Amino acid sequence: MFGPFSLRLLRQSAALPTSASASVDAALRAAQSELDLLSPKKIAEVLDKYIIGQTEAKRAVAVSLRNRWRRRQITDGGLKEDITPKNMLLIGPTGVGKTEIARRMAKLTDAPFVKVEATKYTEVGFKGKDVDSIVEDLYAMAKTKAKSRMEAERDVEALRMAQDILFSSWSSRRVPGGPFADMIIEEFRSKALTDLKDEMVTFEITVPPPAASHHSRRGGMGEGGVDSPGGGSGGLIFIGMAERRSIKKRITKTIQEAMPMVRQEALDKLIDETQVNELARRLAEEDGIVFIDEIDKVVVDPKGEGGEASSTGVQQDLLPLVEGSSITLKDGSTIRTDHVLFICSGAFHVAKPSDMIAELQGRLPVRVELKALKEEDFRRILTQPKYNLLAQQKALMSTENITIEFTDEAIHTLAKVATEVNSNAQNIGARRLHTVIERVMDDYSFNCDLYAGQTIVIDAETVRKATEKLNKNINLAKFLL
The missing domain is CATH 1.10.8.60 (Helicase, Ruva Protein; domain 3)
Known part of the structure; x- marks a missing residue:
């Protein structure tokens, strides 16, 4: 159960007048500082620990990563905007390390990374996934990383809040004259997960709202529901508000069980979803890496003359993403792909890289041929x-x-x-x-x-x-x- 002190602390901390943009900028700088001490040679040395051979590919990846760092150091805004990443085409048979190089590259910088297969996408207008969903996937990955980074920044504060909340609840259950009757908050902090871990506390957590019943979906208020003549759009607005309403639930647990739950509750209060979305957008736009595998499979499509999506159409749909464009996501936000790094790969056993449409070839200026393994x-x-x-x-x-x-x-x-x-x-x-x-x-x-x-x-x-x-x-x- 929340005490007056802990409730006041939770409300005050959630309403701290911090600058959203400043917080996002700080989180972004922390994320991008990974490359500060990594020269291209050091990046290649790190890749050597996980990938055998393919020196040329490692060099290309190392230079590409370092160029991102170099771009961030430029203070001229116009010049900085015009410097775009040099997208790559990795050519080589399966199992030689193309995907692993890209994956390790993303892990090295903790950048948002998605791997997709070109064959899973169809030309716009045909049944199947369109290429814009690649950006949706990248943003979803960036959002996960953004939330983790924001939580890491506020974790210490959230821990103290959780300790205050549990101390307030536990204090109300203390037995006068007991072994911990005179314990103060600072002592509680040090012993909460040791001497006191099995003590019981009652607290509140937020739980998802239950699924709307059939009655509520039809309005939930008799006359004037969504399906009734007098309902109009007002019923829809009412339902949306009802479904979004959070539900508080009181539960009793040991302090050891309660601590992570209350800590997460405090984190959710401290972190502004708007800041998470903004950081995710900037991570996706500035650090995002998209690996498109099997690009050679959409270069030659013998069935393209029939009713299926042509391979040329998929290549043409990829063009706006690779060359840089603004993609509107399902939630209404917009992601620019101008500075997203695209790495395409393929074995090219049948088709040749020169068989790709000329515009796409021009958007993949860095070409590396990986050697078969001996x-x-x-x-x-x-x-x-x-x-x-x-x-x-x-x-x-x-x-x-x-x-x-x-x-x-x-x-x-x-x-x-x-x-x-x-x-x-x-x-x-x-x-x-x-x-x-x-x-x-x-x-x-x-x-x-x-x-x-x-x-x-x-x-x-x-x-x-x-x-x-x-x-x-x-x-x-x-x-x-």
Whole structure:
């Protein structure tokens, strides 16, 4: 139950006369400071921890990220506005690291990032998703990040508010003369989640309103409802207000259970949704990264002459987004894509990049060709990345009290088998390693109870036996995903 002091504190904190734009600017600067100390060379070094080879692609990505930082340092507003990102086209077979490079690039700066497949979109006027929904997805991702950052800024304040609220409720239940009868608020703050964690408190939280009943949907007030002749639009307005009305619910929990709930309630009071939306808009516009995969699949479309959306139409619809335009979202807000970085990728086995419409080619000035992976690359992928596949398997099996070790010969054999399977079946690049490793680990994973407490050394012979059927069969593809 809220006491007078805690209620007053909550209202005052929610109504602090802070400048919305100043708060958004501060959050944006904090978000963008990630790149302050990262030169292109350092960015490439970070990418090296997760991605093997593809030096040219890493250089292009590093320069692109640094150019964003350079643009922010420019004080001439007009010049700054005219500097747009150099969109990229990554060309290479599947499984060579195109998507991973873009994903790591976004993680490095905590930028809003969406990955879409060009084949999922249709030309405007045809049934299916249109390309404007890409911006909707980007804004949704930006909004999630914006709210997290705003919450992080106010988290300490929200914690103190939650402690004050719970102290007020707990104080009203204290037994005079009890062990905590004389405790003050500062002592409560330090002991709330230790000595007092099992103490009971009663408090209020906001819960979503219940779904409108059939009666309320028809007006809820007898004559003059939405469907009645005299209702008009007034009924609609009334219903909208009713559905938006928050509902308070009193519940009783231990302090340990109540703290995160009341803390989140305080955060919701402290954070202005308008500021979240504004920060999300600016994050999407200035830091957003859109990765469009399988762009080559919409370059050649043999069915384009029929009733389906033509590939040329999808390319033309992508043009306004890639070159920069204002997109109106479903909620009425507008997102400019002038400074969103677009990265397109494709294998281009059938079509060539030059088969794209000329306008789209011109909007992708940075082109990088990624090389197919060789046996040595597979060996390095198994051992060098920070969270490599073998380290993942070791960590998983350690939870079953099983120690897994791979000999150098086993690692070489894994790489060799993956290379052979890729050459005889469909080449899916590094993803083939997942299939080969799962074959090797299958028995240990399934019969983990038999191997508990043991150290399993996987050598070359173990790998060969586990993958024997793959090597014997001419058509290896049917054994694999």
